[in-house]
Amino acid sequence: MQSSGLSLLSAEGEFVVRPAHATDDPGTLPPQDTVFVTLKARAQPAAARAIASLLAPGGVAVFANNGIPWWWNHRGDGDAAPVGKLPLLDPEGALWSHVGPRRAIGCVVYSANEVVRPGVVRHAANNQWLLGEPDGRLSPRLQEIVAVLRAAQVRAEAVTDLRARIWAKLLRNAPLNSLCALTRLPVDQLALEPGLQGLLEQVIDEIAAIAAADGVDLSDRATAAKAAPRLGAAVDGSAAPSIRPSMLQDALQGRAMEVEAILGQVQQFARERGVATPVLDLLVPLVRGLDRAARR
Structure with a gap:
């Protein structure tokens, strides 16, 4: 620079x-x-x-x-x-x-x-x-x-209502970042594998449930967010199709990832509020392990 x-x-x-x-x-x-x-x-x-x-x-x-x-x-x-x-x-x-x-x-x-x-x-x-x-x-x-x-x-x-906006972005940020990093696939490619699409939708539902326990209703946004891979994760649906989320970029470059801000703290909120998050509970240790391996 x-x-x-x-x-x-x-x-x-x-x-x-x-x-x-x-x-x-x-x-x-x-x-x-x-x-x-x-x-x-x-x-x-x-x-x-x-x-x-x-x-x-x-x-x-x-x-x-x-x-x-x-x-x-x-x-x-x-x-x-x-x-x-x-x-x-x-x-x-x-x-x-x-x-x-x-x-x-x-x-x-x-x-x-x-x-x-x-x-x-x-x-x-x-x-x-x-x-x-x-x-x-x-x-x-x-x-x-x-x-x-x-x-x-x-x-x-x-x-x-910044906290509500943060929860709304997490509907996409949490599943897309974690699944793209784990699979090395860009956003649009997730939709080609039905199993990945199903996991993404489950994480979206879990994030929405945690947000609801925090007093934020994201039910309508959660429905819209499930189409994110097909839209390239764009807010307006017009993005270039092969977007690589930040966690995927970091994993490929061997850099530390934002695991705790995007996943770990969200899981902690769920536990504090008594919200069941079986898919998130699986993803958090997997992405933490990936982060450790990438940095090593």
Whole structure:
């Protein structure tokens, strides 16, 4: 990025931008009003101090990642106690302690991309960013960040029901990521194997049941999500057919996967709420094993 900028390859053409600064040392940057954290969930705790050091007084960190976020249990100023930590996502409480949930904004991203090589990203489909406060407020800072994104031609929206939006994405994210990683098949190929299609639909039903136990009704969305492999996992059904979800990309590259955010913490919620999840209970140890093998 320092030498060649950052390139985006898409159906609309190739775009190259040259960031004002590109560094692998956050300590070289001045305090920021807004920090976008696009690290995958597994890498976030180790970067907690660096993220916190980048934040100016009153600054905010936008966490754009898949699955359940580390700040999930923070629903207001009276809830920022240690009991809110999620050990599977923030094992030592580093994010909770150094960044703090009051300085976090959540973000659900619908955008299929793949890193072709360092500094070059191929965009396959979608451009939808849903941002929300952990406590559900439509705060001034949230609206300001959304305005900045829209000015940059990012289709951003401020939402007051971010947790419901996270559950809705998990309907597709959990089964597609896990099954594609385990089989090495892109999304559209899952539909060609009836057994895989059946497993996918069962996981969707289990995710919907866990969400319902959490107070979120996804029954209509669950029905629609079962067609995801045939639609290439696109929000609007128009994506290129051979999308490779992030877990599949990571497995092929020998990188750590977002197992706990997408699967493990969801399973933990199910156990806490007494929801039976036989297929998810099978997938979690299999994908954890795959993650261990890929990293080794």
